Amino acid sequence: MALQDKYKALTDAATAAGISDLAVREQDGVLYIDGTAADGATKDHLWDVYNQIDPNFAAGDLVLNVNVAVDAAVTQAKVITESSNLNIRKGPGTDQPIVGKAAHDEVITVVNKSNDLWWLVRTNDGEEGYCYAKYLEPQA
Amino acid sequence: MKTTKLFMSAAVVATLFFAGCSPKDGDIEKAVKAKEASEVSVAVAKGEVTLTGEVADDAEKAKAEVIAKAEKGVKSVVNNLTVKSVMPVVIAEDATLIKNVADAAKDFPTVQTSVKDGVVTLKGEINKSSLVKLMQQLSVLKPKKIDNQLTVK
Structure with missing residues (x-):
């Protein structure tokens, strides 16, 4: 219960933000908060609250697993790397060979999002392969 | 004239008396609702209270029933409250975790990571x-x- 009290501001914020499928459990000294946020701003807000309670996330007593809901209808995504090109790989994993690159800010076609971490994409040049989903921003 | 007044006050007293003995369903509903948690819905028919809604755990469910039973005029309580199912914590296998x-x-070259028994260091x-x-x-x-x-x- 102590951890639920420590992170009460966070769970309250999650409830207020309308996080769907919100689940809060404490197990072996770690609090697990799972759920789905409507958008990236909501998720970032929760991480701000987390950072206020535990500056620099050093306590190791919380796993904040909040994903951003992805519209199933999305077929286009923009490459949001810092500045570099995004690797397109043969399979889902950095151990997989690079089969192509997508430019920073390029909008590419999303073929399949069944893997949360790695999306199957196709560039405008017709190169097809897997990209790390964190660097892709779904386009409406 | 006097007798009419007497009859009227007698009628008023009788109404109050009977109402006091057996409160109306609507009044019971209001009273119980005021004492229950916000997620508990209350319906009353002929003194029988039905509780519906979703509460956090079994203790909350039992508590809601006790509150309803304690209310004056309640003959019985149907406890149809459901308890929220808690999703178990899922921990990834080390092999999957190491790869992910x-x-x-x-892309964070200044960071060294290690994984053991689900703990990422x-x-x-x-x-x-x-x-x-x-x-x-x-x-x-x-x-x-x-x-x-x-x-x-």
Whole structure:
């Protein structure tokens, strides 16, 4: 219960933000908060609250697993790397060979999002392969 | 004239008396609702209270029934409250976690990661804005715990 009290501001914020499928459990000294946020701003807000309670996330007593809901209808995504090109790989994993690159800010076609971490994409040049989903921003 | 008044007050007293003995369903509903938690819905028919809605645990469910039973005029309580099902905590297998952590940490070259029994340990240094990104990426991989020993620049 102590951890639920420590992170009460966070769970309250999650409830207020309308996080769907919100689940809060404490197990072996770690609090697990799972759920789905409507958008990236909501998720970032929760991480701000987390950072206020535990500056620099050093306590190791919380796993904040909040994903951003992805519209199933999305077929286009923009490459949001810092500045570099995004690797397109043969399979889902950095151990997989690079089969192509997508430019920073390029909008590419999303073929399949069944893997949360790695999306199957196709560039405008017709190169097809897997990209790390964190660097892709779904386009409406 | 006097007798009429007497009859009228007698009627009023009788009404109050009977109402006091057996409150109306609507009044019971109001009274019980006021005492129950907000997620508990209350319906009353002929003194029988039906509780519906979803509560956090079995204790809450039992407590709601006790509150309803204690109310004056309640003959019986039908407890149709459901208890929220709690999703068990899912922890990723080490093999999966090792691979996914390596993928996530690839773009953070100043960070060394290790994985053991679901615990992801981070060593090295990082700047603040990257730390949030890295923590976000690691937290969705279903680790048991993230042991963050990074020095924040």
